[in-house]
Amino acid sequence: MKLALVLARAADLPAACALTEAAHLAGDEVAWFAMDDAAPAVVALIAGPHPPWLGDTDVTLCATSLDRRQLAGPAGARVGSQDDHAALLAWADRTVALT
Amino acid sequence: MKRRVAVVIRAADSARVEEAMRAALGLTLRGATVSVQVTPAQLATPLALRAAAALASFGHHVGPSAPSLSDTEVLEVWTDVGPGVTAEGAVDGAAEGAVDGAAEVRPEPEPEPDPARRVLHLLRPAAPHPRLGPSDYLVRLDDTGPVLATGHGAPFPPGPLTWPQLVTLLGLADLVVTW
Numbered sequence: 001m002k003l004a005l006v007l008a009r010a011a012d013l014p015a016a017c018a019l020t021e022a023a024h025l026a027g028d029e030v031a032w033f034a035m036d037d038a039a040p041a042v043v044a045l046i047a048g049p050h051p052p053w054l055g056d057t058d059v060t061l062c063a064t065s066l067d068r069r070q071l072a073g074p075a076g077a078r079v080g081s082q083d084d085h086a087a088l089l090a091w092a093d094r095t096v097a098l099t
Numbered sequence: 100m101k102r103r104v105a106v107v108i109r110a111a112d113s114a115r116v117e118e119a120m121r122a123a124l125g126l127t128l129r130g131a132t133v134s135v136q137v138t139p140a141q142l143a144t145p146l147a148l149r150a151a152a153a154l155a156s157f158g159h160h161v162g163p164s165a166p167s168l169s170d171t172e173v174l175e176v177w178t179d180v181g182p183g184v185t186a187e188g189a190v191d192g193a194a195e196g197a198v199d200g201a202a203e204v205r206p207e208p209e210p211e212p213d214p215a216r217r218v219l220h221l222l223r224p225a226a227p228h229p230r231l232g233p234s235d236y237l238v239r240l241d242d243t244g245p246v247l248a249t250g251h252g253a254p255f256p257p258g259p260l261t262w263p264q265l266v267t268l269l270g271l272a273d274l275v276v277t278w
Binding site for chain 1: 101102104115118119121122124125126127128129130131173174175176177178180221223240244261262263265266267269270272275276277
């Protein structure tokens with residue numbers, strides 16, 4: 001299964017992490033698009049001692065959401081646009097929108 | 100692959116409505132058909148109004164009517180940011196973008212359940228209970244983890260789920276909606 005997670009709320013990050021780890025253990029592919037309130041939370045996650053499954057997760061951060069908060073994308077993270085959001089939904093078999 | 104995407108906006112905060120409308124407009128960029136459920140009262144800022152006008156001019160639905168669950172492949176429900184813990188560890192009830200005392204907007208009508216499809220409803224704490232179809236699953240996202248509240252024909256009994264079990268339910272559903 002190709003699982004997409006759309007994140008727009010920081011408070012949902014723990015659930016997103018648990019779901020992503022479980023999906024990887026099941027052999028699923030997982031990709032994230034993080035915007036709005038979730039973008040700075042994901043920046044902090046990547047910048048910290050991030051869990052091993054994060055390296056297997058395709059993460060894109062919304063550039064507009066970062067710019068509005070005067071944040072830069074951390075090393076190794078892709079900074080993209082709403083086109084990446086659209087591409088993610090086109091790619092996935094299932095989408096969990098934590099918006 | 101082109102998709103049929105629905106965006107249901109249940110936020111009262113104008114900043115959240117703008118973000119939802121920005122997302123809805125962006126979702127058209129790969130050819131998806133987008134249906135946005137939003138009331139005129141929610142479209143309270145120039146940015147939100149411009150996005151709505153652009154979507155409508157491209158032939159996408161923008162209005163208070165509920166999206167059809169019969170052919171929707173992805174559904175994003177945008178709600179206000181409730182109290183919770185931010186990445187920095189602070190309670191975000193008073194953070195930027197949060198709504199101070201505003202009631203969540205619930206456009207009517209509710210999406211009509213489709214008996215032919217199985218929807219996995221993920222319910223955040225304090226979220227209103229959605230309408231369920233006969234084969235739908237309802238999973239509460241409690242602070243302690245996911246809990247299967249309703250699951251006709253589900254491979255697990257009602258009660259606490261592991262996250263791998265929730266991934267199994269994801270694979271069995273036709274559509275996932277987080278409220």
